[in-house]
Amino acid sequence: MSTPPGRGPIRRQGGPMMGIGAAEKSHDFKGSARRVLGRLRPHRATLAVILVLTVCSVALNVAGPKILGHAVDEIYSGLMHPRPRGAKAPIDFGAVGRILLLALGCYLVAALAQLVQARLLNRIVQLTVRDLRRDVETKVHRLPLRYLDGQPRGELLSRVTNDIDNVGQSMQQTMSQLLVNGLTAIGVVVMMFTISWWLTLVAMLAIPIVMLVTGRVMKRSQGMFVQQWKNTGELNAQIEETYSAHELVKVFGRGPQVQAAFAAKNDELMTLSWRAQFVSSLVMPIMMFVGNLQYVVVCVLGGLQVASGNLSLGDVTAFVQYSRQFTQPITQLASMVNLLQSGVASAERVFAVLDQPEEPADADGIPQPRGGRVSFEDVSFGYAEGVPLIEHLTLEVEPGSTVAIVGPTGAGKTTLVNLLMRFYDVDSGRILLDGQDIRDIPRSALRSRIGMVLQDTWLFHGTIYDNIAYGNAKATPQQVMEAARATYVDRFVHSLPDGYDTIIDEDGTNISAGERQLITIARAFVANPSLLILDEATSSVDTRTELLLQQAMAALRTDRTSFVIAHRLSTIRDANVIVVMEHGRIVEQGDHASLLAAGGAYARLHRAQFEGAAVDADSADAEAAGRAT
Structure with missing residues (x-):
């Protein structure tokens, strides 16, 4: 799409044929991850409760295998050393039952603590994502128009929606697992050391392999x-741009080209997504292979220890379970690498x-009474640095x-209008409203x-x-209806089934x-402004409606300064002052009659607009006559 006239160039984030496979490094993975976690700071108290619950849950789960090991020892002792004659059974099932009930109680309490912890964590994650959305929305309203003009809408929307959703999902799926698995690994190592320190060292040989592969x-x-x-945002921008201009796509027969561009970008995104997911998913099978090797080694060495009498069967059974528990959290942590990286990548885009x-802070100045005098004093401005668009412009507009x-x-x-609205600030010079520099007036007060x-x-x-009514939040129904009647909205509304509803x-x-344009004009009138800006406001209405609007605007100009930007010169003949601009400078100004008389x-x-058609027709007639001769 072309750059809007009078605006700075719109920067596109790549084209539809961007080279596939080009990877972009994360700017600051650790810093972005810490920044995401820093947004949990308002929920410190809840996080403390979650930590306590997680520690309790992990401790009880870790104690389970050790307790079950005592049950194994009780059974093994009964089988190897039968009870005295007269006993009902060689194994003390009462003791075994009490041990099993203790283990069951530990697991039940651990499950309950984990359930409460998951609920609390889910709540603070959703609150954090809500606050992040709120902050981004607030930020967008504080960003200068220069930034918004330079961003494809689909790309910005993708950051506000898709990327924030991905951050929330990544936090939801990784935070609990990181906490639980990390504490589980620590607790398991402690319990393993209490059973056999040298078997623990053998089992921990898997850690360097895990770190190497994960890194x-x-x-x-x-x-x-x-x-x-990044490519997801580009694809969204392409889709949004195409759908918003689908009439033009159909009129010019660009459907095949648009589909081809979409297919290329979609295939590129599919390739990048597949590669990212495939590479990150390699962690899981490698970790499972390492864990199985560790399991075999621990079983063999533990069996030898039982045979030599250095360890009891219950201790070895518990150690084997601990070795599996030790590998499992590490494997799960490694498998979350893709989720973690995807979430941090999205977080970087949101933090960007x-x-x-932001826009410079508003001044504390108090607006002057509404008068409507506007002065441009030696104003210079350019959208790009070093490329001036308006230079040394001076203009005085009476109320x-x-x-x-x-x-x-x-x-x-x-x-010129954008500068008056303070969508952009001048590079030099100043703009005065009723003698007051508009930079000394709060933007909200100025634009109101x-x-x-x-x-x-x-x-x-x-x-x-x-x-x-959007134009004035305090407007009464009577004021809205008066604005609608003044702008002839009332004329067509009654032909609709539901009227104003x-x-x-x-x-x-x-x-x-044309009806849409009439509604926007009525919205401006209901605001009852002291300045009125019409940028080709009547270009979409028919000739009769245009004449009616001209009459309505003439009645509404009392005590109201009006700026009218127009290409159709017929709409501005009655203007008090006509300003002619070329290359950012005022080359002429005056009323309609004096400017025509000047011949500039x-x-x-005026001749190009009103006499061009007649000249072209005369030329065509002459050419046709020549061919006939």
């Missing part, structure tokens, strides 16, 4: 996960938005007057005094009444383009 896998797959989520520079701004595309007309209607309409999903689609596709830039625009 290699993380180093290789982290960049793949970063690139996977949160770390963007209640109508100023029309005309000129070729790219002359800086919309940019300005009503703006753009060529591209924006309506939200809701009723026609709600869309009009008619629900408008998200893009307003269930009403005509405005006169050339």
Whole structure:
């Protein structure tokens, strides 16, 4: 899509034919992971309870094999050393039963503690993700328009939705397992040392192998996960851009090219996702193989210890269970590498938005009374550094007057309005409103005094009444209806089945383009601004409606300064001042008659618009006559 006129260049994050397999390194894996965990700080008390519950659960689970080992010893002792004659059985099943009940009680309490811990952890994770979404939403509203203009909407939406969801899922699935498995590994090692220190050292030979494999896998797959989520955002941006302009795609027959571009990007994303998941999933089978080798070695060496009388059968049985428990948490920790890396990669993308520079803080100035005098004093501005668009512009606008701004595309007309709205700040010079520098006025106070209607309409999903009342939260129903009647919205609303309660689609596709424009104009009027900005506001309405709107706007201009950006010169003949801009400079200004009489830039625009068709027709007739001759 082309860059909007008067705006800075839109930076695209790669194209549909980006080379497959290009991996991007994580900027700061450890720092981003610590930053994610730092967002849990408001829930420190709950985290302390979770830690206590986890320790209790792990301790009871770890004690289970040792208790069951006593039961094995009791049975083995009964078989190898029968009880005295007269006893009912060679094995003391009462003692065995008491031991088993103790083990069962430990496992039940451990399960209950783990259940409570999981519920609490789930709650704080969801609260953290909620707060992260809130912070990103708040941040977006504080970001300068320069940043938003430079980001594809689909890419930004992907960070706000997909990446935050992935961070939440990764935290949910990894935090509990990291805590439980880490404490389990520590507890198991302690219990193993109490049974046999040298068997423990043999079992722990698996740790260097695990660390080596995990480190290699993380180093290789982290960049793949970063690139996977980056390409997900690019694919979303491509889809959003295509769907929002699907009429143009169909009109120009670009369906096959769009599908081919989507297929290429989709295949690229599939390849990157497959590689990332495959490389990270290698951890699990390798760890299982190492764990099985450890199990065999422990069983053989433990059997030899029982045979030599150095260890009891119950101790060896417990040690074998501990060795499996020791390998299992390490294996599970290694298997979560892909989830952990994917979550941190998404977190980096979210934090990249949160770390963007914000708009400069508002001044503490108090707005002057509403007058409507606007002064541009030696204003210079450029979207890109070193590339000026407006240079040394000076303009004085009297209160209640109508100023029309005309000129070729790219002359800086919309940019002038953007500066007045403080969507951007001037590079040099200043803009005064009623004698006060607009940089000394809080943005909300400044913009509350300005009503703006753009060529591209924006309506939200809701009723026609709600869309009009959006311009003024304190507007009464009577004020909304007056604005609707003044802008001739009332004329077509009564033809709709539900009148003002008619629900408008998200893009307003269930009403005509002209009706959408009328609603946006009514929204600006209900705000009762002291300044009115119309950027090609009547371009989507028919000629009769345009004349009616001109009459309505003339009645509403009392004590209201109006800026009208127009390409159709017929709409601005009655303007008090017509400003002609070329290459960011004012080349002419005056009223319609004086500018035509001057025969300058405005006169050339007027001739090109109103006399061009006649000249072209005369030329065509002459050419046809020549061919006939």
